[in-house]
Amino acid sequence: MSEPKQLNVGLVGAGVVGGGVVKHLTRNADLITERLGMRIHLKWVCDKDESRLKDLPIPVQHLTGEVQKVLQDPDVHVVVELVGGTGFAKTLILDALNRGKVVVTANKALLAHDGEELFSAAAKNSSNIFYEASVCGGIPIIKSLREGFVANHFPIIYGIVNGTCNYILSRMTADDLHFEEALEEAQSRGYAEANPALDIDGVDSAHKATILASLAHGFWTGFENTYVEGIRQVSRLDIQIARELGYTIKLLAVVKSDGDGNSPAVEVRVHPTLIPHSHVLSSVNGVFNGVVVNGDVVGDTMFYGRGAGADATASAVISDLADAALNLKFGSKQRVPAFVAHRLHARVRTIDDVESRYYLRLTVEDRSGVIAKVSQILGDADISIASVLQREAPEPKAGHTEASSGTVPLIMMLHTAKDRAVREAVAKIDGLSVVKYKTVVIRVENFDATTK
Ligand SMILES: NC(=O)c1ccc[n+]([C@@H]2O[C@H](COP(=O)([O-])OP(=O)(O)OC[C@H]3O[C@@H](n4cnc5c(N)ncnc54)[C@H](OP(=O)(O)O)[C@@H]3O)[C@@H](O)[C@H]2O)c1
Incomplete structure (x- = not known):
């Protein structure tokens, strides 16, 4: 049997991230082809807002406003969901999986809420879901946990995983700003949405913490079991006092396990936290993200980088496409299982x-x-x-x-x-x-x- 020459991709949602994926897949096409030994071909780029499509560097016959063209095309190997939300995106992913297509998504909200159902649909259809871009944008944290650290249990993961909150707290710390002043500045620079609730109330961080905890501990911990507090209540006074005491205040995602064999108790929480100035996470500032992973074999490791934005997030989506391409090349959709459920008796500890x-x-x-x-x-x-x-x-x-x-x-x-x-x-x-x-x-x- 001859090897397939290219991976045919149907990308749905040509907004911030989708636009970045198109740009970098096009610009670095030769480099990616050389590294993979096969081409990643954008067979379809689809957006319901067709005005988003007209300036893309893609021949017009590959552009569409109709998602069914993507789903019904038997040549499409991978559907990339970059629409966001938990309604249409879920239907799209399930439909693609039921047709035997592989899915790549950046949708942390959907995975945190419905990951269990989606991954079981992937398994039922002998397909796969890749989701590197769903946590910390350009930082390859999913692949590291899944593959690089395959020999490890994970007693502790700490993460500053939301760039908007980290920008606001960094500005409050560096220039003695009040929360409202720092938020306004973040909005004027495009780092915070007009409605910033999802970020500043900690929900986005909690989505990511849920995904990290589930992957690290091999069972779906459930978004509803992730304890969350946002940063609205963090005052300039507390930041000043914390500084005098030798601490910086960060919105920290914490995933800890008591490491008790096959039935660990795992705590998954997101809240403002005093971090000693001597710890490396205290110097993760601005829109940057940082994750410390403690593995029982590897010890401490640290990841640092941009957690959002078109370019960083596109880098992660394209790495998932590369995995899908290699799977296709070597004839296995599940060469590396994207999610491994193995802890049947594990549980999540309540905040109490x-x-x-x-x-x-x-x-x-x-x-x-x-x-x-x-x-x-x-x-x-x-x-x-x-x-x-x-x-x-x-x-x-x-x-x-x-x-x-x-x-x-x-x-x-x-x-x-x-x-x-x-x-x-x-x-x-x-x-x-x-x-x-x-x-x-x-x-x-x-x-x-x-x-x-
Ligand atoms: N932005 C980031 O930095 C970032 C980072 C990490 C992960 N993510 C995740 O990536 C995903 C995409 O985010 P984004 O920032 O790129 O969003 P975005 O800029 O709003 O892009 C989404 C695009 O999908 C289109 N769309 C909506 N419904 C559609 C449908 N039924 N059929 C076809 N197209 C449809 C939207 O059109 P309309 O505008 O007309 O609705 C829009 O053009 C989200 O899950 C997000 O959480 C984003």
Whole structure:
């Protein structure tokens, strides 16, 4: 049997990422062909907004506004879904798989919610789904977990996986901006959407954390089991105090496992986190992403790069197309299984049972006896205090409520405690008459098991 000469691709969705894929597949066509020993051919580029197609460097007979032309073409080996969303995109992927076509997607929202169903449809049809671009754009984290680290369990994965949040927090840190000012700047530079909720509420990071956790631990952890807090509540004051204490605040995705043989408990969470200045993740700034993977064989590894944008994301999509091309060349759609389900008895730990260290910022009346009252509540809950810092009241900026007259910030760093115990104690603390605002609670990560 002669080897196929080219991989025929039907790309659906010629927006930001789709446009990037077309551009780079065209521009670096010779290089890619040389490396793979076969060509990646854009048989169809499809978008419902046909105005997106007219300037693409693709002959007009390969452009269409009708997705059925792509799906019904028996010569198309791979359908690339770059539409986004969880409605039409899901129907498109299932339809392509049912026709025996391979799928490449960047759609983290869809995979986080419906990955289990989609991958079982792929298995049923002896096909495959590739999704490198769904997590951290251009960083090859999926392929690394799946192939490069095949010998490893993954006790810990830490990730700064959302460029928008990282840009906002970096700007607040570097130039003492308030959250609203940094968000506005991110929007004016095109780093944040007009409606930024998906990013700043941590949902996009939680999608990515769910995918990483599922791949790393071999079962679908479920988006609903990923604990998520966004960055709306992170104030300039907390960033300043954290800095004095030797920490930077980042939105961190954390995937930890207790490594208990075939039935581990895995925690999957996304929240603002105090990271020591000495840790490499504290210097991942701006729109960049960073991921630290701790494997039981390899030890610590670090990935750094652009997590979004047309070019970086196209690089990841094209690497998936290269895998699909090699599979076709060597006659196996599943040469490397894209997702391996093997942990039948694993479970996800609820946030109540997660253990962490904590930063508390109380806003209290400026008088004696306050610390004793708060310490009593924490002591009764068996939570021990690592250090206490009482700050002078800061100058509040007009329109912001970081402090008011007669109150001072009281900062407490707690030793490791269970999340539920801390939340219950803080609820009691907030009930004290000397406590004037809701206490700010931010988790602290000391990276004990990974490189500092
Ligand atoms: N942008 C990034 O940096 C980035 C990074 C990583 C992953 N991703 C993921 O990549 C995917 C695409 O993102 P994007 O930023 O490229 O989105 P985008 O710019 O909005 O592009 C999506 C394109 O698909 C078109 N489309 C919508 N429904 C369609 C249909 N039924 N048939 C054909 N075309 C249709 C849209 O047309 P209309 O505009 O007319 O709706 C638009 O042109 C998403 O899943 C996203 O999460 C994006």
